[in-house]
Amino acid sequence: MPRSPSRPPLLRAGGAASSLDNVIHQRVRLGIAAALAAEEPLAFTDLKRLLDLTDGNLSAHLRKLEEAGYVSCDKSFRRRRPLTRYRLTLEGRRALEEYLCHMESLIGAARAPRGDQPNAGTRN
Numbered sequence: 001m002p003r004s005p006s007r008p009p010l011l012r013a014g015g016a017a018s019s020l021d022n023v024i025h026q027r028v029r030l031g032i033a034a035a036l037a038a039e040e041p042l043a044f045t046d047l048k049r050l051l052d053l054t055d056g057n058l059s060a061h062l063r064k065l066e067e068a069g070y071v072s073c074d075k076s077f078r079r080r081r082p083l084t085r086y087r088l089t090l091e092g093r094r095a096l097e098e099y100l101c102h103m104e105s106l107i108g109a110a111r112a113p114r115g116d117q118p119n120a121g122t123r124n
Contacts, residue, residue, distance in 0.1 A: 023068045024099045041085035
């Protein structure tokens with residue numbers, strides 16, 4: 001069914017915001033995914049410091065990402081101390097990329113000039 005040209009630009013731009021991946025969309029989990037996309041693996045302590053989170057809060061969000069298959073966890077020991085490192089899985093990278101593309105689309109639609117306003121697209 002063709003979309004009506006009278007639909008709001010945000011709806012024409014790839015769907016409503018409600019279609020965003022809620023696992024990634026949550027602020028802390030987005031921060032975790034972005035950090036892991038930029039540099040991996042990252043140790044639990046590095047993520048905790050980088051995102052300024054408590055152990056419990058970070059653990060809960062990492063668990064959600066693990067349950068969704070977006071991150072993997074590797075537990076080992078270094079100098080007799082536990083070391084837990086995280087990586088984005090291929091599925092996690094795809095989910096983050098899809099999320100970012102969707103957000104770019106929504107942002108572009110929000111910034112697009114509207115034809116029904118005078119001086120559309122200009123700043124005052």
